[in-house]
Amino acid sequence: MSADRQPEHGEATAHIAELLRDAIIRGDFAPGARVRQGQVAELTGASRAPVREALRMLAAEGLVTLVANSGARVSSLSLTECEEIYRVRERVEPLLLQMSAPGLDAASLDRLGALAEQMAETADPEEFLALDRAFHLGTYAGADTVVLTDLVHRLWNRTQAYRRVYTGLMDDGARRTVHDEHRLIVAAIRDGELDSAESLLAGHIRRTRRQLASHPEVFASLPASLATFARRSA
Amino acid sequence: MSADRQPEHGEATAHIAELLRDAIIRGDFAPGARVRQGQVAELTGASRAPVREALRMLAAEGLVTLVANSGARVSSLSLTECEEIYRVRERVEPLLLQMSAPGLDAASLDRLGALAEQMAETADPEEFLALDRAFHLGTYAGADTVVLTDLVHRLWNRTQAYRRVYTGLMDDGARRTVHDEHRLIVAAIRDGELDSAESLLAGHIRRTRRQLASHPEVFASLPASLATFARRSA
DNA sequence: ATAGGCAGTATTGGATCCAATGACAAGACA
DNA sequence: TGTCTTGTCATTGGATCCAATACTGCCTAT
Numbered sequence: 001m002s003a004d005r006q007p008e009h010g011e012a013t014a015h016i017a018e019l020l021r022d023a024i025i026r027g028d029f030a031p032g033a034r035v036r037q038g039q040v041a042e043l044t045g046a047s048r049a050p051v052r053e054a055l056r057m058l059a060a061e062g063l064v065t066l067v068a069n070s071g072a073r074v075s076s077l078s079l080t081e082c083e084e085i086y087r088v089r090e091r092v093e094p095l096l097l098q099m100s101a102p103g104l105d106a107a108s109l110d111r112l113g114a115l116a117e118q119m120a121e122t123a124d125p126e127e128f129l130a131l132d133r134a135f136h137l138g139t140y141a142g143a144d145t146v147v148l149t150d151l152v153h154r155l156w157n158r159t160q161a162y163r164r165v166y167t168g169l170m171d172d173g174a175r176r177t178v179h180d181e182h183r184l185i186v187a188a189i190r191d192g193e194l195d196s197a198e199s200l201l202a203g204h205i206r207r208t209r210r211q212l213a214s215h216p217e218v219f220a221s222l223p224a225s226l227a228t229f230a231r232r233s234a
Numbered sequence: 235m236s237a238d239r240q241p242e243h244g245e246a247t248a249h250i251a252e253l254l255r256d257a258i259i260r261g262d263f264a265p266g267a268r269v270r271q272g273q274v275a276e277l278t279g280a281s282r283a284p285v286r287e288a289l290r291m292l293a294a295e296g297l298v299t300l301v302a303n304s305g306a307r308v309s310s311l312s313l314t315e316c317e318e319i320y321r322v323r324e325r326v327e328p329l330l331l332q333m334s335a336p337g338l339d340a341a342s343l344d345r346l347g348a349l350a351e352q353m354a355e356t357a358d359p360e361e362f363l364a365l366d367r368a369f370h371l372g373t374y375a376g377a378d379t380v381v382l383t384d385l386v387h388r389l390w391n392r393t394q395a396y397r398r399v400y401t402g403l404m405d406d407g408a409r410r411t412v413h414d415e416h417r418l419i420v421a422a423i424r425d426g427e428l429d430s431a432e433s434l435l436a437g438h439i440r441r442t443r444r445q446l447a448s449h450p451e452v453f454a455s456l457p458a459s460l461a462t463f464a465r466r467s468a
Numbered sequence: 469a470t471a472g473g474c475a476g477t478a479t480t481g482g483a484t485c486c487a488a489t490g491a492c493a494a495g496a497c498a
Numbered sequence: 499t500g501t502c503t504t505g506t507c508a509t510t511g512g513a514t515c516c517a518a519t520a521c522t523g524c525c526t527a528t
Contacts (some may be wrong), residue, residue, distance in 0.1 A: 009489065009510095010488085010512095013511085024459065037480070038479070046512075048513090048514095049511080052287055053286055053287055054290075057291075059291070060290070068243075068244030068248075068519095069520060070480080071480065081381060084379050088326060088382055095321060095325055145318050146315060147319055147392075149324065151385075243481065243519065244480075246481075271507090272509070281483045283483070283486095302489095305490080305510065
């Protein structure tokens with residue numbers, strides 16, 4: 001974390017948004033958790049005005065759900081919605097990979113390979129999660145796209161909480177397949193086999209989606225208080 | 235414009251955002267045009283606070299670009315960025331069509347066919363633009379997806395201004411091809427040939443992207459004052 | 469005992485106010 | 499003449515204040 005520098009004028013909102021976004025991705029708030037403007041304001045030392053603006057940003061990113069006169073909650077996904085996101089990723093990430101691969105030099109590929117190995121060795125789900133994210137987003141770092149990169153990051157952010165839960169449920173076989181696929185993807189990029197890298201990645205995401213769909217209990221973890229909320233916003 | 239109902243508490247921001255969004259899509263503001271908070275506030279009768287929140291939303295949607303201590307401008311795209319969006323659409327819209335097609339009944343298909351015919355008959359670029367949008371988004375109306383539908387709408391919104399300019403430059407041959415493709419798409423949906431509909435649509439978008447790329451002058455229309463702006467935000 | 473209503477409180481939505489920054493124009497100087 | 503300074507003004511950013519709404523707990527009545 002960068003040291004908390006003195007607040008520069010005109011950056012409060014961005015700062016708060018980043019703070020909240022990181023907290024949600026890190027899992028500090030579970031899906032459905034209420035986010036009170038006053039709390040965040042006092043936590044960051046700012047007033048509620050920039051907090052409200054930050055919440056609007058996060059809402060547009062899908063990380064938070066706003067209900068008028070009621071407040072903000074960390075967005076939760078149904079299994080159906082999550083599958084939807086994975087289907088989009090299936091189509092979009094291979095494209096991004098294709099645009100990124102030529103921009104990855106040997107050093108980057110070595111780093112990606114190292115990430116894949118680290119991942120194969122860890123038993124800690126939280127570390128697995130972090131490495132997996134670093135790996136995939138790392139394979140996209142060579143692209144100088146704007147819209148596409150941003151889109152993919154947002155899709156990852158929205159599903160992070162559920163990937164976290166699922167990661168804890170994976171058996172050794174599933175883990176092993178993931179590692180194999182990762183290694184194959186790196187090899188394909190290294191060999192300039194872009195088509196093959198694309199279809200490997202599409203298969204990787206598709207398989208993950210199916211695995212996730214076979215664990216609906218991941219999405220059953222909604223606190224009871226949320227039933228009302230979901231009903232209201234529907 | 236819908237009648238200005240009495241302002242309900244908790245809807246000012248959403249109202250303003252919708253207003254601005256529609257205005258940008260309609261072309262009331264050109265890309266690069268400055269959007270002053272005070273102006274919008276006074277125009278809508280609200281204070282600047284909800285205006286600022288609305289601008290944050292639009293910024294997250296990519297319709298507006300915010301620069302700290304400087305203000306908001308209607309986002310402008312480079313040819314490269316526009317092509318990027320089209321490439322994403324190429325991958326994502328066929329998926330959405332596939333999920334929508336089963337939900338379209340005979341009446342909807344008739345309406346879509348009628349839109350295609352109307353489009354073939356009009357000579358007015360602005361009407362062509364509106365009908366084209368209505369047609370394509372209409373083919374997606376059968377999907378009960380959330381994320382995907384929203385994504386596609388946003389991609390359309392961001393490119394609308396450039397599609398408007400390009401529409402005025404199309405020659406008869408280009409128009410004719412568009413109409414043919416539209417009719418084929420409707421026919422494929424009607425026949426339940428989803429794969430064929432998908433690839434027709436992908437080809438339709440790809441072809442449009444290439445046509446657009448052959449008219450770089452569409453993107454040269456940036457007012458001079460914007461050079462500074464673009465430089466600063468880079 | 470439980471459902472419904474009522475009051476008090478917490479929280480959000482919006483308006484107003486002031487500070488900080490940037491934009492612009494007129495003038496000084498090389 | 500062109501450029502740099504400098505001062506004024508317009509605009510944005512943020513804080514505070516008040517109104518509107520929702521939530522909570524208690525009380526009452528059946």
